[in-house]
Amino acid sequence: MLPTLHHNQEHSMLGLNMPRVLLTGFMQFGDHVENISEKLVYSMPTVLPVRNPFGPGRSEISIEKKILTVDVAGSTWTKDELESREWDAILHLGLCGECTEARIELRAQDALDMNISDNSGRQIVKEKISGNGDLMTPVQVKRWNLDSWKIQPSLSTDAGHFLCNETYYRTLEALHASDVDVPCLFLHLPDSTHLATSDGIQLIRDVISHMLYRPSIQVAAGVFHSDTQFLAMQRSDSEPGSGKWEFPGGSVEADESPEEAMIRELKEELGVDSTINEKLGIWSFTYPFLHVELHVFLVSTEDSLDSSTLTVHKSMKWVNSEESSKLDWLEADLPIVQHLQSLGY
Template sequence: MSGRNAPHVPTPKVISRQISLTSRTGMNPERSLGACGENWTTKSSSMTPTTFCWRRLLVNLTPKLCRMDEKPNLPENIMGPLRILVTGFEPFGTHQYNPSQEVALGLEGHHHLSIAGSEMSINAEITSRVLTVDEHGAIQTANSLASGESWDAILHIGLCDSCIHPRVEQRAQQRLSMRIPDNSGRMLHEQHIDGRGDTGCWIDISTWKKQDFSCDFELSYDAGLFVCNETYYHTLHALQLHSALQLPPPCLFLHIPPTEHLSVASASQFALDCIATMVLPSPNPIVEVVAGLVTNKQGQVLLAQRSDDHTWEFPGGKCEPNENWADAMERELLEELNVKVEANRILGTWEHLRNGSMLRIHLIDCSISFGQPRADPSVHASLMWCDPLDHESMNWTGRDGAMMEYIAKYNSMPR
């Protein structure tokens, strides 16, 4: 059975990580420079190949199963510390000082990351960079990703002079409208960055428990319309474009308030709390699920009614092992709706605990390239085009209602 109706057998959590091909790993590629394939050997029997490329290698590392009362055994002796990029910004406008710069630079180096109330921990090596407050700084990280640099997580930090508490940003807009010039003198008003559309992170921040963090914080869907938003936008899109993983490495933007509301030391600790929450494994087996946002010319959204419980959902299904989010989305809609689509971008992620497994449902903006949607009766009883504003009375599957509310409220549909 295909799609989100298909039964799922929980499996141990798999940690996917890109590592450099060095003599430390004991790997001997059997193919010539630039070749790709699955034929390589390793002196370590605990490593299983998925994809081989000369410059980078994607490896699935499965921790040993342990008793429920034992601390998970993370294979750092093979992986080494996680590589984290943290960026801050130089001063801008009337600000002679930008605390995000000091926080980022102060975090550079080795850290042992953990979450309050959890026995899980992992080592991380943080690289810090200070970005210029202009277009060059906004695209710097995206350009680094395009040139082949990679990290296990990215945290951008910027100053929000109107904030009292830190704000964790869920969404980046494709729009810029500046109240002051950036540091190169650029001052754009109501302009699109490009035509790719708003995008969101693939982390469900709404599930974060505030008691696990060192200070209070706010969840935000508005990163502003200045260089902070521009930076987040370019990095999220670059990660989706250039990562070969099932889901790209996690990335967030953190706005911190001025130092009269939050000291540099407290902001630094909160940044580490965010990084730990981004990278530490879930206590539940993770199931990556893709759900397609398909719209028509009238701005209506395609919904599918499940055959089993007659609830309504965005059509989609589970990612296969070693299948990335875009390929999974295109495969699922071909199987379920008999249409060819292009999976354009990730809009956001919603988590849903079911039968002991954590479903991470990624809402994907899709455009139909061929065919008309037709329901497969074994999966869906019917299809419907729905106005996003007329969703409250519907009987939803899982958290699909929250996904539709997000679309209606933040107008994240293609335009």
């Protein structure tokens, strides 16, 4: 179920100047007589009107096209250019020979294991790219409502172990190292027998427009409290922001109110039946790739919290004001903590 989305021009990632998007494809390689990524890059206009897919607002963007060589120079070209240049979004395209549908890659693997040589004759087998581990895109693709798209890509965490993955990894690595919040994705494409040029262009337009605007979600957060303490939850290792602390709760679904979401989330996360005693307020926070509106409630339960089975968190603890100041909180939750501290908890 998709979260409730509220969007406006305020949540655009676009600046006052015409946004610039880098769009790359690859040359032919191996036994392939053409590379659809090269064909589609050349088919895209250099100036493209895009509208906010989440609400009102539109803009014109400039597309810089680059066809990468299928070798180490091609895989590092974007990384090297980022040392002196910048774009508002980076979209890499590549051919997936065994695919029958397009795939948005969410992860670049820290691995090279080439079944064939690249165009320079290089063939690396079972080696790490950096040794620092896999890299995930920070783009909130899972909130894009892909089911409504004319051309529906699937989501993948396996970009392979050839040049596509290597290029994606090196670009994400460079962006992480520079601490620049630029949306970057890799779009794997089937060959032209499975994807018409017109459909490929439409898909690329949809991906770019979604990369340039932030989705905004509603979240319900619950505060269990005593006279001097409140309950803090630590995010699990598999979650974004792993190890950080937050209040229990989660996204408001499309068919429910924040209050209904609050009761449901506490049952799912802690296994308790809860009561909303008071709405503490609404806080908003804008992450680089997501806007969050938090509806915060003071809640209670007759069930035992200390014996709760945690389903999405790895630990929880009761904290007072002094103790809460020492925890590493999610940025969106920190103003709520400060408000509770001002109330004497």
